[in-house]
Amino acid sequence: DVKVTQSSRYLVKRTGEKVFLECVQDMDHENMFWYRQDPGLGLRLIYFSYDVKMKEKGDIPEGYSVSREKKERFSLILESASTNQTSMYLCASSSPTGNNSPLHFGNGTRLTVT
């Protein structure tokens, strides 16, 4: 089974702090994604990556950046955390799109910015 591991289940950070959310997958997937999930807004794509050192903006990239130095690891960075970034963050991975394979999600990191 695919395993996507997010390093933290819960994080509490202060406004203005730099925050790193880490995600590792063990299935050699090319594609990796970061979503945030908010009540009433569903899952929104922040950034994705289809290869090492490649990154693409999703629907809501403002205030975030990402890093993909190794195939198995995809990091989400909040340069200066703000209270409106309080959310559940979900990492996912998948095989290349042509294979019509589903996203496999981690269990999420619930971030609270105070």
Add this chain to the structure above:
Amino acid sequence: GESVGLHLPTLSVQEGDNSIINCAYSNSASDYFIWYKQESGKGPQFIIDIRSNMDKRQGQRVTVLLNKTVKHLSLQIAATQPGDSAVYFCAERGGFKTIFGAGTRLFVKA
């Protein structure tokens, strides 16, 4: 996917009954569809998928039906169990991007 609202649609079923969760997708060019289950405090978990060249696919206790004419997707759960209580999302994909519905919350009454 479904229209996004503050309150998730809810389905309440008796344990042992069959559940049907519906989803209207938005993009007629979507060619791949997925159902996910999300339990409290966990990430979405893949249940079953279907390609657009099919109209039905069965898994263990679950069946997905696809009606491309009316852009409708449904998930049927047979003999619903308490462990099936969760939020269920449909998702569509045409190209690289996956679009998620807002979800339906399933309650199973013992």
